[in-house]
Amino acid sequence: MTETPLLRVEALTTRYGSRTGCEDVSFALWPGEVLAIVGESGSGKTTLLNSVSRRIEPTSGTVTYTMRDGTPRDLATLTEAERRHLGRTDWGFVHQNPADGLRMSVSAGGNVGERLMAVGRRHYGDIRQVAADWLERVEIPADRIDDAPRTFSGGMRQRLQIARNLVTHPRLVFLDEPTGGLDVSVQARVLDVMRRLVADMGLSAILVTHDLAVARLLADRMMVMKDGHVVEEGLTERVLEDPQHPYTQLLVSSILAV
Structure with a gap:
């Protein structure tokens, strides 16, 4: 590991009026590390993920991200344009419901290609070829490149969402219950694709899940x-x-018991 974490969270607190979503959370995420945040529904794990990724503004605390030039930046000081650029380039966000992360009326290739165009790629032939390559990497048949995601199964949609997020080679990916709505057999295929790509690309990831088996398969470290x-x-x-x-003992005994 390098001496500088990719992401550092210090004393992060997010409240909704009088209700606390997460309180006084601190951690560091290192390059190439996958961190799982686990807990039951209502534990605060999704609030924490959304606060770190700036999908919601935390009440207090700091989140510092090390940019590609090595400069640590407090996310609160970034302009809206800088945040959008991070979201298109250095970050990915995989939603539990693929419809939240895809354009359902745009072709599979178009969903992947849009992300490439957002980082300045303009040659149609090149974009289409890269999109086709990525569909293969997430085990979607190449002859489905012009089909809309609404014609795909749930597992295929989730794998397409993964391709859309990873095509720009981000350094950090947020995974919000990525297998939560899928059947067990479908989950296995999505997890296999995700684990392979995370390892091949050396990605850092923050994974939110209630499923300790998913955390065990994907994560180096757990909160x-x-x-x-x-x-x-x-x-x-x-x-x-x-x-x-x-509480952890209870989770482990109830969820991992076979």
Whole structure:
């Protein structure tokens, strides 16, 4: 690991009126690392993800991101244009519902190509070829390139959303329950594609999931949240094999029991 984290979160708190979404959360994410944020519904994990990715503005605390030139920037100081540029280039965001991350009436190739055009690619033939290559990488048949995502299965839509996000080679990807709405057999294929691409590309990722099996498969490190607070964190295997906090022990015994 390098000496400088890709992302540093310090004392992050987000409140909705009198209700706390997440409180006093701090962590660092290193280049090439996958961090899972786990917990039951209402634990604050999605609020934390949205606060870090600036989809919602936190109440207090700082999020510092190391830009490609090595300069750490407090995300609160970025202009709206700079944030949009980050979202198109250095960051990806994979939604639980693929319809939230795709343009359903645009072809599969067009969904991938739009992201390339957003970073300045203009040659139609090149864009189409890159899109075709990426469809293959996420196991979508090349002859579906001109089909709209609304004609795809749920698993294919999710794999297309992954291709759309990764085609610009981002350094950080936010994964919000990426297999949450899929059948178990479909989940396995999506997870296999995701794990392979994350490893091949050396991506950093923050994964939100309630499924500890998904966290075990994808994440190097894990944070467990309850009632807006982080109650335990550590290497994924350590947390799952030797949970210390009673809440983590309950999660592990109930979800990983077979």
